[in-house]
């Protein structure tokens with residue numbers, strides 16, 4: 340028996356995990372993990388598997404990549420804050436941050452690959468705008484477990500690993516992130532190719548949730564506020580779920596943190612829906628001129644057109660439960676915030692993390708966040724320059740390409756034979 344079961348928050352059904360991504364009763368809700376251990380005991384493992392008690396895995400991977408929390412001095416002083424904590428998910432060995440691919444996506448990839456090996460069958464297919472794909476490529480390189488990664492052609496250069504690997508089948512697709520998602524979905528209609536699941540994948544959510552766990556353990560309490568830049572919002576959902584578990588543990592306080600989630604203007608569908616008080620995203624209203632808006636943002640990893648916003652247990656519910664807020668961040672504000680952060684904290688940022696810093700500045704300036712409160716700022720990516728000093732970055736070469744006007748069907752036979760050769 341596995342050390343957890345899955346629960347549908349809509350109908351209440353409990354189920355065993357067979358890499359299950361949705362409720363068998365057809366509910367429109369994100370299934371969750373319920374761990375047998377109600378209290379969090381830290382394991383003597385490196386990296387994220389320190390939190391394996393609350394990850395949907397039995398085995399672990401010997402990787403130093405894990406969440407790191409530290410108390411800010413520079414940025415905190417700059418913003419007049421007393422208790423600003425930074426969750427740094429990137430590469431910064433001086434702070435023990437060892438995510439060589441430099442984003443919190445590695446926290447999702449590591450438990451996902453273990454969960455798949457233990458509960459599923461087939462080869463994982465991942466659609467990505469770059470960071471998620473790089474994280475899964477690295478995990479394939481470290482574990483030798485093959486993956487198929489689909490990215491927009493323009494993002495291909497972001498895919499590298501710290502060591503040579505034969506275990507990645509990289510597919511590039513003309514278009515944006517949504518085209519990559521559509522191509523990955525088409526591939527997964529063929530037996531043997533399995534959707535990784537995105538927000539529906541509990542290993543991804545609980546992996547991201549370790550940022551909140553690490554913060555609570557380091558600070559000694561659940562923070563009052565949690566700030567993150569979002570594209571799908573999965574990190575926000577994960578922080579909320581992790582906080583609920585911490586409340587159940589009993590040692591870290593009894594109040595949920597308030598979620599402050601930010602999108603990069605002009606592509607801000609969740610901000611618009613949330614501010615209008617709607618559970619639904621209306622494409623004509625909230626995503627007008629989506630392609631142009633997506634092409635204009637500084638942080639293109641934040642441009643998901645199908646976020647798990649209205650689904651049961653999704654972003655809308657997470658914001659509602661925590662009394663949360665959403666922020667639209669202009670490119671110039673993200674760039675200014677990035678400069679301030681780099682000056683004060685002395686490490687470079689992923690553009691998405693710059694959006695989060697700008698949202699924190701907005702929240703403090705507008706009084707949404709009291710500068711005396713305890714705040715966790717999730718720096719979801721950074722340390723690229725530092726990583727390039729210490730590690731090889733071996734570019735992953737595309738194996739197949741989907742040109743505009745063609746579809747995944749044209750390459751599926753080649754992908755399936757690649758899988759056969761590498762499984």
Ligand SMILES: Cc1ncc(COP(=O)(O)O)c(C=O)c1O
Pocket residue numbers: 442443444468470471568569570571572573574575640641689691692719720
């Ligand atoms: C560095 C970084 N930060 C934030 C995000 C947004 O994550 P999510 O909306 O899935 O929580 C992404 C998504 O790819 C990312 O790569």
